[in-house]
Every structure is written in C-alpha cells, then in structure tokens.
Amino acid sequence: MEIKEISVCGEEEKIRLDLFLCKYFPDKSRNYIQNLIEDELVKVNGKVKKSNYKVRNKDNIIMTFSEPVHMNIKAEDIPIDVLYEDKDLIVVNKPQGMIVHPAAGVYTGTLVNALLNHCSDLSGINGVMRPGIVHRIDKDTSGILVVAKNDNSHNKLAMQLKDHSMTREYVALVEEVIKEEKGTVDRPIARHPKDKIKMAVVHDGKRAITHYEVLERFKNNTLIKCVLETGRTHQIRVHMSYIGHPLVGDPVYGYKKQRFNLNGQLLHAKKLGFIHPSTGKYMEFETEVPDYFKRIIKVLRKR
Known part of the structure; x- marks a missing residue:
C-alpha cells in the first residue's frame, strides 16, 4: 500500500478534485482517479469528497494506492458465456453470483479473473484490478456486459456511457x-x-x-x-x-x-447496444432471463 499526501496551493483553487489529481499523477487515467475517489481511497481534510469537489487553498489531500495487492490478480480457468468477440471488444453474458472485478478481500472467482484466462489483450485504463471493464453490474444481477480489449475502444465505449447513447x-x-x-x-x-x-x-x-x-x-x-x-x-x-x-x-x-x-x-x-469503436456501426445484443x-x-x- 502506498500513501501520497498533497497540499493545494492558492492558484490551484476551484479545480475539480479528479482533474487536480490527474495533474499530479499524469501516468494515471481520469477513470482510474475517479475509481479511487468512488472507493473512498481519497480524502480531503480527512473527509471523503466527490470527483466534482472544487479544491480549496491549503486543502490536505491523502490518496491511498494499493498497487502491490492489485498485482496478485491472476487468470483463472472459469467458463464465461461469450456472445461476441473481435480484436476490440468482448460481449459476455454474466451469470448471477459472479462479481465483475476484484475488490478489497475478493481477488478470485470474478469475471476479470476469467477474462484474463480467456485473453491477454484487455485495456489498462482502469488499472490492474479492472482491466477492460467499461461498466459493471451487481454480483447477483445477471446479463450483458461489454469489455474493452484496448484503450481506444475503452475510451469510445466509456464516452457512449457518459453521453447516454449506449442502450x-x-x-x-x-x-x-x-x-x-x-x-x-x-x-x-x-x-x-x-x-x-x-x-x-x-x-x-x-x-x-x-x-x-x-x-x-x-x-x-x-x-x-x-x-x-x-x-x-x-x-x-x-x-x-x-x-x-x-x-x-x-x-x-x-x-x-x-x-x-x-x-x-x-x-x-437483457439488452445492450452501442456503436462499435472501430467500425462505427451500431451493434445490439439480447439474452433471455436465466432459468x-x-x-x-x-x-x-x-x-
């Protein structure tokens, strides 16, 4: 576990917390920073804040990185229901009971563990814990997810989520x-x-x-x-x-x-639709509810 402490200067006031931290950690993606904030691994003056919090002069920011633990995520031979796959993405039908990605205390049996065994080329935007994961569904929710194989696909799919154009x-x-x-x-x-x-x-x-x-x-x-x-x-x-x-x-x-x-x-x-990041064509997938x-x-x- 690595802890970083940052103090905000006067000229840096009124910048969004996530953008402020991206400036200090240029090797980290904005999605990665936002995930740290969402997971309450970033504290401002001892308190949890949201990504859109505007930093203030003399704010004390403490970030907790847990990269060494992330590196323990291993590929596992777990069957996955692949609906579609190409060089840019994979569409899977996740069963009830499977967690999408590892988190504190859960490092095995997830969709990510299965994906790492299925293919080695997953996007790295969300870090080692969440490779390729563009969006999530709950452990006990079943259904369709799209996973990105490279950063370009990840960014384009994430943008569709952000602008609400993904079905x-x-x-x-x-x-x-x-x-x-x-x-x-x-x-x-x-x-x-x-x-x-x-x-x-x-x-x-x-x-x-x-x-x-x-x-x-x-x-x-x-x-x-x-x-x-x-x-x-x-x-x-x-x-x-x-x-x-x-x-x-x-x-x-x-x-x-x-x-x-x-x-x-x-x-x-049940249904997921999006514009393919490379072809520009709309793709839609649908599955029946489980037995x-x-x-x-x-x-x-x-x-």
Whole structure:
C-alpha cells in the first residue's frame, strides 16, 4: 500500500478534485482517479469528497494506492458465456453470483479473473484490478456486459456511457402491482448517510434516471422493463425500492421476508447496444432471463 499526501496551493483553487489529481499523477487515467475517489481511497481534510469537489487553498489531500495487492490478480480457468468477440471488444453474458472485478478481500472467482484466462489483450485504463471493464453490474444481477480489449475502444465505449447513447435495458420482477403502464424515476443517488454498504436517494447525490414499463402483472408482483439513462451503483434497485416496489429477492433493498428461495434480486441486463469503436456501426445484443427467473414467472402465472 502506498500513501501520497498533497497540499493545494492558492492558484490551484476551484479545480475539480479528479482533474487536480490527474495533474499530479499524469501516468494515471481520469477513470482510474475517479475509481479511487468512488472507493473512498481519497480524502480531503480527512473527509471523503466527490470527483466534482472544487479544491480549496491549503486543502490536505491523502490518496491511498494499493498497487502491490492489485498485482496478485491472476487468470483463472472459469467458463464465461461469450456472445461476441473481435480484436476490440468482448460481449459476455454474466451469470448471477459472479462479481465483475476484484475488490478489497475478493481477488478470485470474478469475471476479470476469467477474462484474463480467456485473453491477454484487455485495456489498462482502469488499472490492474479492472482491466477492460467499461461498466459493471451487481454480483447477483445477471446479463450483458461489454469489455474493452484496448484503450481506444475503452475510451469510445466509456464516452457512449457518459453521453447516454449506449442502450441498456433490464428486466426485473418487483414487489406489489404497479398501476401505471410506464413511468420515470428521476432522483439523485449517493452513499447512504448512515449505512455505507447501501446506496440511497440523497438530495445532493448524483443525478440518476430510470425509465420503467410494465410487461406483465401478477397478483402481488409486476414484471417490468427498465431502461437506464444514467448508471449509478444499484440504481434500479434503489429507485424501485424508493417508489415502493423493491426487487423480488433483493437482500439489501427488498422485503425482509422473502416468499421465494433466491440467491439475490431478480434483475437481468437483457439488452445492450452501442456503436462499435472501430467500425462505427451500431451493434445490439439480447439474452433471455436465466432459468431460475423463468421458474418464478411460471409459478406466478399459475397463481
């Protein structure tokens, strides 16, 4: 573990925290710096700040790098469902229960470990812990992810995420019956003020927009389609819980008493579309919900 301490000078005031740190660490990408900030490995005057925080004169910034631990990430012979692959990217269908990339305390069994075994040419923009990872889905969420094989592809795909031009469609089963046919939740999301493990709707959080549409109604549940306009951590789970329709099986934001024996929320990243970084052509991929998801739907239909 390496710790760096920086003091802000007067002429450097009012610069965004992430941009300020990029200036001091030119060998680190902005995405890498933002990930450190998001992981609370950057503190300003002893407090966690967001990437858009404007630094002030005499601010004391402490950054924690854990590169030596990152180097322990190894390739593992773990089967992965590859939907498409070329020299620039890989599209995979991640199963429920698989973590996307290593993090503190979890260094094996992730999608990254599997990808390192599958191919050696992954982009390095997000560092050794997250090679090729352009976007993430939760451990217990299944579905489609695109992984970049080089930095050029990574940057172009990340830009599509940033400008909301990437198509991301999910299918979810929620508690209770949603009366309206469709709706939009536009509420900011940030770390829960009292429970750091959870996210929550917080007035000064990052803007988050989720569009939802009813696909099928059951006695006590609703099957919905969700389209993400933004991509905050746990966004669909937080937003649906906020409007009174938490995801079935969600151990964090869902009902304490669950009716089904599930290993996590019924949420599937069904469709992903983007402009290919080299060809400039639009590509779209779609997968069916997993068998355990189908079984619950079948049970609800019988009831």
